[in-house]
Amino acid sequence: MMLWNHTEIKSKLFNILEKIAPEIDPNTVDLDANISYEFEIDSMDFLRMMVEIKEVFDIDIPESDYGKITSLHKLVDYLQRLI
Amino acid sequence: MPSLGADMEDAVLVEWKVKKGDQVRKGDIIAEIETVKGAIDVEVFEDGIVEKIMAKPGQKLPVGAVLAFINTDSVKLHIAVDPEEEKPKEKPMEIPPVKDPPESIPPIEIPPIGDPKRDPIPPEIVPTTDPVRQPPPPEVPFSKNKINGSTRIKASPLAKRIASDLGIDLQVISSSHDSGVIHKIDVENYVKTQRKIQETIPGKSEVASTISAQIPATSKKEKMRSAIAAAMSRSNREIPHYYLETSIDMKKALEWLENENQKRKVKERLLSVVLLLKATALALVEVPALNAYWTEDGHQIQEAINIGFTISLRQGGLVIPAIQQVDQKSLGVIMEEVTDVIQRARTAKLRSSELTEGTITITNVGERGAEKVFGIIYPPQVALIGFGKIIEKPWAVDEMLAIHPVLTVTLAGDHRATDGMTGSRFLEKLNLLLQNPQQL
Numbered sequence: 001m002m003l004w005n006h007t008e009i010k011s012k013l014f015n016i017l018e019k020i021a022p023e024i025d026p027n028t029v030d031l032d033a034n035i036s037y038e039f040e041i042d043s044m045d046f047l048r049m050m051v052e053i054k055e056v057f058d059i060d061i062p063e064s065d066y067g068k069i070t071s072l073h074k075l076v077d078y079l080q081r082l083i
Numbered sequence: 084m085p086s087l088g089a090d091m092e093d094a095v096l097v098e099w100k101v102k103k104g105d106q107v108r109k110g111d112i113i114a115e116i117e118t119v120k121g122a123i124d125v126e127v128f129e130d131g132i133v134e135k136i137m138a139k140p141g142q143k144l145p146v147g148a149v150l151a152f153i154n155t156d157s158v159k160l161h162i163a164v165d166p167e168e169e170k171p172k173e174k175p176m177e178i179p180p181v182k183d184p185p186e187s188i189p190p191i192e193i194p195p196i197g198d199p200k201r202d203p204i205p206p207e208i209v210p211t212t213d214p215v216r217q218p219p220p221p222e223v224p225f226s227k228n229k230i231n232g233s234t235r236i237k238a239s240p241l242a243k244r245i246a247s248d249l250g251i252d253l254q255v256i257s258s259s260h261d262s263g264v265i266h267k268i269d270v271e272n273y274v275k276t277q278r279k280i281q282e283t284i285p286g287k288s289e290v291a292s293t294i295s296a297q298i299p300a301t302s303k304k305e306k307m308r309s310a311i312a313a314a315m316s317r318s319n320r321e322i323p324h325y326y327l328e329t330s331i332d333m334k335k336a337l338e339w340l341e342n343e344n345q346k347r348k349v350k351e352r353l354l355s356v357v358l359l360l361k362a363t364a365l366a367l368v369e370v371p372a373l374n375a376y377w378t379e380d381g382h383q384i385q386e387a388i389n390i391g392f393t394i395s396l397r398q399g400g401l402v403i404p405a406i407q408q409v410d411q412k413s414l415g416v417i418m419e420e421v422t423d424v425i426q427r428a429r430t431a432k433l434r435s436s437e438l439t440e441g442t443i444t445i446t447n448v449g450e451r452g453a454e455k456v457f458g459i460i461y462p463p464q465v466a467l468i469g470f471g472k473i474i475e476k477p478w479a480v481d482e483m484l485a486i487h488p489v490l491t492v493t494l495a496g497d498h499r500a501t502d503g504m505t506g507s508r509f510l511e512k513l514n515l516l517l518q519n520p521q522q523l
Contacts, residue, residue, distance in 0.1 A: 021397065022241050023267055040397065042449050043354050044425050054349045063344050063352070 004057070004083050009076050016052040020045050031073040057083060084116070084138075086146045087123060087438040088403065088461070090314035093145045094118040096138045105133045107153065112434065114150065119307040119400070121431030123438065131155040238265035239430075241398060245270045307400040315459045322377075322460050323498040329510045331517055333473050333488040339520040356447050357418045359470055361523045363445060364388045364409035366512040372501045373494075373509055374442045376463040382500040391441025391461060392421065394428045402428050403461060405441035414523060448472060455491040465497035466506070490517075 004012070014026045021039045035041055041049070054060050059082050061069065069075040084094060094116040101113045112124040131153040138150045236253045238246070242265045246253050249270070256273045258265045336358055344352045367374040367388050375384045389405040396402060404424045409417060427433050444461045447470040456469035471491040478487035492513065496506045516523065
């Protein structure tokens with residue numbers, strides 16, 4: 001498995017987010033903000049994000065863990081623990 | 084120019100996908116148009132041969148204007164008869180009924196295109212194709228693209244919108260991406276560069292001032308809002324709406340969904356909206372009066388259950404593509420189609436048939452929305468179902484109070500077509516179906 005550091009995970013996540021919400025500016029994003037509200041991501045977008053995460057990081061996040069990854073910060077930490 | 088909904092008045096022809104003499108088959112994409120809701124692929128609804136192209140790329144045309152002529156008899160004629168000896172009969176290609184002048188709000192009686200037999204166009208209202216009377220070229224930058232060559236500019240919908248709003252031709256903007264696609268950041272960088280030129284180079288002040296001056300008073304977003312408002316105002320005024328509301332316990336449905344998703348790969352997971360779509364379709368099988376159009380012939384029940392699914396666009400506004408024959412599809416297939424149509428709606432890649440064949444509409448405000456939503460019927464349909472946010476509520480179970488996830492469902496019905504008893508039967512059936520999710 002490929003090893004990723006915190007910055008690389010964040011960078012890959014922004015690439016994923018850009019596909020889903022093209023107007024996001026990585027320089028102004030609040031990493032602690034709620035993903036759904038901050039980026040206007042609905043359940044369909046969120047699922048798409050999970051699919052992309054599976055493809056990029058080869059990590060299948062179960063639905064029961066969705067509550068643990070409500071901000072980008074939490075999502076990066078979550079992924080780093082599993083990689 | 085097809086009518087792609089009650090809120091559409093005109094569109095810009097962006098590109099022809101066919102040329103004179105091409106043979107076309109039902110369902111082929113023959114052109115791309117730019118509406119206030121984005122780019123739409125226009126499909127042809129009959130087999131034939133393109134006899135004459137009337138509209139040019141870049142032209143802004145009202146709904147009902149002739150785009151081209153298609154000879155539906157030409158396949159046979161070209162085999163049996165020399166075309167020089169007998170000129171084949173020309174037939175306008177895919178024209179929806181036009182009952183009002185183009186500048187007025189589309190009438191609510193307009194049925195969707197694709198069924199010209201039901202409401203053919205009287206010949207006297209087919210717009211002229213006299214070049215002198217053609218509408219003026221559009222203000223959007225598509226007119227400058229070399230449509231027939233390979234130089235068509237690729238840009239994200241957001242970049243297109245911003246450039247269009249600022250009156251900037253996309254041809255002058257360079258992409259910073261390897262793909263060559265122009266994104267929002269490229270448009271912003273272009274504007275910044277032009278402003279810098281104005282600030283630093285004497286005599287160049289006209290560049291930035293031109294950009295500011297080119298910002299149109301009415302942006303595309305405002306036009307979309309205006310079109311939606313006009314169509315919905317008319318619907319609200321002319322359709323005697325009645326409203327019903329019910330609360331549905333979603334505990335069993337969500338537990339079943341969670342269990343089901345544990346068995347599925349992430350790509351195949353289902354969202355709760357898929358259960359709602361399928362349950363709605365199956366309830367409509369039992370209560371078909373709500374799956375109907377109201378036309379000048381009155382209440383017309385539709386056989387196919389094509390559920391229009393309201394999608395909010397990130398740049399603002401709504402589109403309502405239809406998922407076809409939902410009652411006959413599995414949950415997995417419905418999920419695939421919903422995913423596909425949402426992505427295409429947000430990247431402006433919808434097909435015309437998807438916007439015109441809905442027989443009923445669902446609006447689902449989702450997990451970030453309000454507890455309940457009261458919709459306005461999308462003519463010529465006769466009902467709209469609103470799904471609110473699922474919230475935890477006290478719920479009586481076996482004489483005990485428990486906390487359950489509860490969904491508030493509303494129904495807007497057209498009183499000319501149905502009454503509250505019909506609507507109530509539908510909501511009751513929907514509730515029963517959602518209590519038995521394994522049967523969906």
